[in-house]
Amino acid sequence: MAATGGEKPKRDTYRHGDLRNALLEAALELARQGGPEAVVLRAATRQAGVVPNAAYRHFADRDALLHAVSQAAMARVARTMEAEQAAVPPAEDPAAAARARFRAVGTGYLRFAQEEPGLFRTAFHVPGDMTHAAAGTAAGATGKTPFELLGEALDGLVDAGLLAEDRRPGAEFLAWSAVHGLAVLLIDGPLRGLHPTQTHDAGQHVIDMIERGI
Amino acid sequence: MAATGGEKPKRDTYRHGDLRNALLEAALELARQGGPEAVVLRAATRQAGVVPNAAYRHFADRDALLHAVSQAAMARVARTMEAEQAAVPPAEDPAAAARARFRAVGTGYLRFAQEEPGLFRTAFHVPGDMTHAAAGTAAGATGKTPFELLGEALDGLVDAGLLAEDRRPGAEFLAWSAVHGLAVLLIDGPLRGLHPTQTHDAGQHVIDMIERGI
């Protein structure tokens, strides 16, 4: 019994009915624990209770599957950021509110990176092209991608008078660089295995730097 | 003739003489063009004109080989940073000199990322552990690792009175985060394919942000 992995779904109908989705789900789970390189086509089909080749009816090749997983992971990043923003206490001062919303973007991003390192790495794994980070499939509940969320938060800073207009252009790349870099450091860099509280502090420090230096 | 790849070295001696090095060299080239996933053990042995298993006399497994390549790549990062520092014109004002040396660290780092994306990605590819970035094998000509070079540059800023002492602790992680994040953006993020001059500007902007926000 130990020989047969842990896949359950014994189909009785010839058709699966929802293979594409099942494969995506299985692949997402693989990515969750093991990152992009753990997304192996045959494993996904196994989990879905189907023969390896069946996958080719729904994905051109392994890369296409991985790409779909990447998009899904990116969408989760967006959702985590949205959740973080939603959690910020209702603001009195509009400037304080704009600032809180901006910080929530970075905090959410970093939180996701720590909580789901496998998915995080998969989201940003794109050999050759990552422009798709702005694609529709990468959007969260509000229909916005992580980049769009960041952009809006920055606009909010400008509106609130916290960021000079002439500093606005290109600011997303400054902010994104810093936060993403820290995320990498935390996930598999020298800052790995930091205590959660220290991790949070590190994140706040980086965001402080961004606010000062942007 | 087209069937046999492009490997030349027809050995006549049974012993290779310098296999470990040959493998490392071949693997480095593979990484240079194709990143970490392109480092395939069999390809390296093929290039070295030796049977696949021979590699196991010098590396425990593919991961060990990849690790060695990663270290070598990291050393090149260090050398590029050193070169960038060496190129800064002799300073009059000590403060300006410290500042220039600091900026050179970031600029060199970014330059390497653009010029050798494959090696750059390989240098920072470490599934599980990246603490080795501070290991001796990762050092450049002066025997210092990228992290150490950054640390020294920051110390220089403090000595020159450009950075408050109480801001010094942990500053390397702020700076590293920002620069590394930008490097990733430039290599396979939305900033990929930017014009070299724009690329340089982006780098300077990020370093500006660091100086202001650190």
Add this chain to the structure above:
DNA sequence: CGCCCTTGTGTACGATGTCCACATTCAGAG
């Protein structure tokens, strides 16, 4: 000169991505 440890060889196995031909089924045209 002879022994043995190091280094390279041969053969083999399991896993993976992918191709091609075939089987099964669903859905719509008549």
Add this chain to the structure above:
DNA sequence: CTCTGAATGTGGACATCGTACACAAGGGCG
């Protein structure tokens, strides 16, 4: 309601990879 074609799964096969095990070659030290 039946027939038929387009979707969807299946089976079998192949090249490539990492790696294990047993064997061969040969260099260095007694």
